[in-house]
Amino acid sequence: YSGKKPGRVLAEKLHRILVGDVKSVPVVVSEQCTIYDAVVTMFIEDVGTMFVVREGGFLEGVISRKDLLKTTLGGQDIHKLPVGVIMTRMPNIIYAEPDESVWEAARKLIMHEVDALPVVRPVNNENGAADLEVIGRLSKTNVTRLFVELGEGND
Numbered sequence: 001y002s003g004k005k006p007g008r009v010l011a012e013k014l015h016r017i018l019v020g021d022v023k024s025v026p027v028v029v030s031e032q033c034t035i036y037d038a039v040v041t042m043f044i045e046d047v048g049t050m051f052v053v054r055e056g057g058f059l060e061g062v063i064s065r066k067d068l069l070k071t072t073l074g075g076q077d078i079h080k081l082p083v084g085v086i087m088t089r090m091p092n093i094i095y096a097e098p099d100e101s102v103w104e105a106a107r108k109l110i111m112h113e114v115d116a117l118p119v120v121r122p123v124n125n126e127n128g129a130a131d132l133e134v135i136g137r138l139s140k141t142n143v144t145r146l147f148v149e150l151g152e153g154n155d
């Protein structure tokens with residue numbers, strides 16, 4: 001017995017599991033994608049959150065179920081309106097990087113009350129700033145799946 005309290009052992013284990021180990025494939029659309037096509041994509045891909053990217057896969061925005069529902073109530077033409085008009089836009093996007101702990105990312109989900117984070121890799125652009133290349137998706141489902149796997153106790 002290491003002398004550590006069991007809670008401490010669990011915490012240390014959780015902090016060692018990285019976003020990159022549990023992330024899923026991201027579902028992305030372009031800013032010009034219509035609300036109608038975004039709804040169809042959401043059903044086909046079976047996700048609750050999609051990321052809006054520009055050429056090169058760089059993050060521009062996030063579009064959620066409620067963003068789309070809200071728009072359908074607004075009486076606008078969903079066949080014409082692009083997701084770029086209604087999405088949550090950079091720099092207001094909460095994201096994760098592959099080498100941060102799942103625990104830290106899960107804390108962001110709770111603190112910011114969102115269902116998913118884009119997993120990104122910062123790439124320096126010519127302006128000396130960083131563009132965020134979308135390389136994955138970390139959702140509440142990923143965290144719940146990890147929770148279930150940890151509960152099974154076979155590591």
Ligand code: ADP
Nearest residue numbers: 062064065066067088092093094114115116117
């Ligand atoms: P839902 O709309 O299905 O409840 P969320 O709770 O995740 O999904 O989204 C709530 C709001 O937060 C939406 O307007 C959405 O665009 C925005 N949002 C979702 N994910 C993020 C994120 N990672 N960073 C910033 N805003 C987000």
